[in-house]
Amino acid sequence: MLMIDWQEAWQIMGVAFGFTFGILAFLSLLTLLVSRIIARFPGSDEGGEKPANNNLAAGE
């Protein structure tokens, strides 16, 4: 039987999940914000727009 430091375990668990959730939520807001800012800038957008379903990505 191992002596598990449950206080540390709960802390790690809380930070790991909470931090990840927080970062991804922040990225979500930031993506929205950056998209809106970019949309306000005039100028060329070489390569143009593409629909958001052109690729199935990755593979691992």
Added chain:
Amino acid sequence: MADFINFGFTQLTWANGIMLLVGLAFIWLAISKKWEPYELLPIGIGMILANLPGTGLLLQPQQVGGEIGSAGLLGIFIEFGLLRYTVLPQLIFIGLGAMTDFSPLIAKPKLFLLGAAAQVGIIIAFLGALALGHFGIADFDLLKAAAIGIIGGADGPTTIYLTSKLAPDLMGVAAVAAYSYMAMVAFIQPPIIRALTSKKERQIYMKSQIRPVSRRERIMFPIVCTIIVVLLVPQSGPLVGMFMFGNLLRESGVVERLSVSAQNSLINITTIILMLSIGASMPGELVMKPETLLVLALGLVAFAGGTAGGVLMGKLMKVLSKEPFNPIIGAAGVSAVPMAARVVQHIGQKENPQNFLLMYAMGPNAAGVIGSAVVAGVFLSMLS
């Protein structure tokens, strides 16, 4: 002469024998069933080579004191590619980034939340492993529990990266669990999705086109993500940084040759070396323990928990969303790219033939890769 003929057989243990059979089974699954063949085939061969005695292939330079000509090829791969410098998973991430299209995620940023919720599987397995350690059922401490939990991220390179740093003894088993369950996503996820959603929810129609994403957005995304994520969790930098670098090669549009190389030559060569090394890191005496079965069981729990977390978050978003929102796309939050997204597409279309959920599911799928790399970074910063 007799010694020479019996050399290999006399050293073969029952554990080696079982691992030889497992290696053969992996090769059979890869060739006959086409289950993750790019991973399972070299892993199977690696397992066989690791369990044939007397080859010297597994001797690592450190073990032979750096004596010239003494280390074996697989030992060199394992020591330099995984244990000492961990370069192989990071190289794989460059290729994965170059193959990933973030457009669905950029078009619908709220899909990030599904990728975040699916990381709950990692936490469930982490706590499960600690409970087994606490009750004396297995020898799982905090480091091993984190290494087992990350299997729930459903991301092979992240699993390999973290386990090689926190619990190298578990690296082979954890990687095999991750890749095997990824191959079985089509069997693992549907019952969980059906158990957590009603037929009516699964039939919810989502319009078949999301807004077009400009080139500028696609270029900005990997740059902004890298800076923000790495500033917040520096230990995730080796994974997130390489992933986003690969993506920038793709989206910049000015380094076509590099992008093509990352998507093909780089990832293919690295996959061969990495998967051979993973198979080779599973000699019988290391794997044939009751703990291995527990790791595999916890990995399955992690996968199932991640799927459930994503779907439950999908249900919450369905309630909060102004537009129709099909909660099953949450299941794609476990990275398993693109298999989990395909499962969602398959179920969605089966329930409502007009539904085309694949592009929506690719969003949480990509977010899940970022999410599991962040969790790995947090584990590393708190445990290493």
